[in-house]
Amino acid sequence: MSTTAHTTYTATRSSSPASSPFYAVECAFERLASGPNSLILDGAQLGEPFPAEPLTLDAVRKIVLKRSNQIGPRDRVWVELVRNARAHGGDWTIAAVGMALPALKWLGGAYANKYDGHPADLDGEILTGFLEHLAEIDIDRPGIMTRLRYAALRAARRAVDQEIGYMRSAAVAEAMEPHLPWGHEDLVLAKAQCEGIISAADVDLIGMTRLEDIDLAEAAEMLGVTRNAVKIRRQRAEARLVAWLQGRRVPSMTDMAQSRARA
Numbered sequence: 001m002s003t004t005a006h007t008t009y010t011a012t013r014s015s016s017p018a019s020s021p022f023y024a025v026e027c028a029f030e031r032l033a034s035g036p037n038s039l040i041l042d043g044a045q046l047g048e049p050f051p052a053e054p055l056t057l058d059a060v061r062k063i064v065l066k067r068s069n070q071i072g073p074r075d076r077v078w079v080e081l082v083r084n085a086r087a088h089g090g091d092w093t094i095a096a097v098g099m100a101l102p103a104l105k106w107l108g109g110a111y112a113n114k115y116d117g118h119p120a121d122l123d124g125e126i127l128t129g130f131l132e133h134l135a136e137i138d139i140d141r142p143g144i145m146t147r148l149r150y151a152a153l154r155a156a157r158r159a160v161d162q163e164i165g166y167m168r169s170a171a172v173a174e175a176m177e178p179h180l181p182w183g184h185e186d187l188v189l190a191k192a193q194c195e196g197i198i199s200a201a202d203v204d205l206i207g208m209t210r211l212e213d214i215d216l217a218e219a220a221e222m223l224g225v226t227r228n229a230v231k232i233r234r235q236r237a238e239a240r241l242v243a244w245l246q247g248r249r250v251p252s253m254t255d256m257a258q259s260r261a262r263a
Contacts, residue, residue, distance in 0.1 A: 019120040021127050022105055029098025032091055033058040039095050046076050057095055064099075071142055071221075078144035085134060096134060097127065103149045104130060110212065111156040116163050122156065129155020143221040150222035153212070154204055161190055185211055188245075197244045202237035209234060 032039050034056050041060055044052035050063055050073070064074050081099060084092035097104070108123045115122045133151030137144060189203045198206075208214040208222075209230075216234075220227040243250045 019118075020108070020123045021120065022101060022108065022123050025094060025097050025101060025127070028091075028094045029057075029101065032095055033061070033098065039091060041077070041080055046073070046080070049073060057099065061099055075142055075144050078148075079139045082134060082137060082139050082144065093131070093134070097130065100130065100145060100148060100152075103145070104152055107149070107152055107156050111160055114160045117159075122159055125155050125159040126152045129158075141224055143224070146218065146221045147224070150208075153208065157204060157207060189241075192241055192244060195244075197240055197250055198237045202233070205230065205234055206237060206241070 031037055038056040038058070040054045040056065043050040043055045046055075046060075049067060050060070060077055064077055067073055077099075078096075081092070081096040085096045104123075104126055107126050108119065111122060111126075112119050130148055130152040133148055137147060137151075141147075185207075189198070189206060192198050193200055193203050205219060205223075209216060209219050214222075216227050216230050220230040223230060240250050
């Protein structure tokens, strides 16, 4: 999924956009992105494809979005945003959130129909997850924005899981056919995690790549590993999940490693 796929916020909301923390960020970012009070990045320092001149955030964002498939230019922008946010806070933190806002709003829309609470609360959890990771993210590794979005995605999933609750998950699963707890995918994954069949990281990976239309290459970039490593990890988690769903013996990680070695 490319960065441009996150620019449309299509989920139905029952609340006014003004109730969301994203609305406040958007208003503040507009003030900082252009006009007499705009923050400036040095295009010469950013390198190609940015012109060698002072650039407003709005101009930088337009260039990044046009070249959303190029990690290098995007990472150079995010290195500067993260450094400035850590060094100066305030407006530069708002600038970092504002640059990521299309992706954060997309997540809010994508998870709104799974969240029983107030949508503004969900947005707040997503924003908190993003800001927490902004403070600690390794800017020497590639895919900075992708990893920040992954942290926000994890926050969204945690918020949904907490709202649903494991008690509700167990009740729904027990009402289904024995050994075949099919139904709402999030509930199935939550119960599998609760019973120790798969880990929280496995839940995130399966949710991202099976339910959220994030491809393996992007998931690998988020996790800082190779596509093949992500593929193997998902295969092992899904093998355990399927065995559990079908009432068969759940293979251990050692079993699967030995099976792969024999293949």
